[in-house]
Amino acid sequence: MDADRITLLLRERRIEVEREHRIAAARLVDVERRLHLIEREKHMRDIEIVQKSLPAVRLAARRRLVADGAEMANVVGPTFDAVAAVIGAQTGALDTPIAQYAAREDGTEVLAGYLYSGGARDGVEIVELPAVEVAICGIHLGPMERIGESWQFVHAQILDRGLVPSGPCRELYVRAASDDQADWVTELQQPVVAV
Incomplete structure (x- = not known):
């Protein structure tokens, strides 16, 4: 396999990993939002x-x-x-x-x-x-x-x-x-x- 082919494959892999990273980052933001809502609801239940x-x-x-x-x-x-x-x-x-x-x-x-x-x-x-x-x-x-x-x-x-x-x-x-x-x-x- 020549260097050009390896470079092309690595660039494709980088694009794939970046996409996976964006998806994971979006999921993390959603998890953080849900945790914040749960904490906020718990906190609000404590207020008389x-x-x-x-x-x-x-x-x-x-x-x-x-x-x-x-x-x-x-x-x-x-x-x-x-x-x-x-x-x-x-x-x-x-x-x-x-x-x-x-x-x-x-x-x-x-x-x-x-x-x-x-x-x-x-x-x-x-x-x-x-x-x-x-x-x-x-x-x-x-x-x-x-x-x-x-x-x-x-x-x-x-x-x-x-x-x-x-x-x-x-x-x-x-x-x-x-x-x-x-x-x-x-x-x-x-x-x-x-x-």
Whole structure:
């Protein structure tokens, strides 16, 4: 067999292997998609939804405008840290972290702070969040990287109940101590009204 014939056979084999690779890659993408759906469904079954009122709360907080949702994780934590640096010396001042997210034309306004009964302090804003008559709430367990899925489930439940959001959403960080976030417990709170 001459070199030209071997070259031709190898090129044909390369085309065949490339085709097999594309088919296998497409199958792998499909398997990954199915695994993701199964994990997502399992995660959603773990979220209990309740309808309740929310009390008015007074926070020592800071505000930040986030233009892109991808920046959110890089903004929220440091904003809480900045507030903690101002009020953290007071016993119990960091026990109840709360964030509020308000959609604006130029992005999302993030208000991050702690339940606070003390006086005004330089470096933080004292904010009164009003009581909410009706809110749909769900508990997100674990890392913040999956909280978007939990919010999607909460909003689907809102629509299923014939309700619509009526104001900025809140997150109450019930337990948020570990660095890896595996044991975090976050209550998602969305004020609503009937359609």
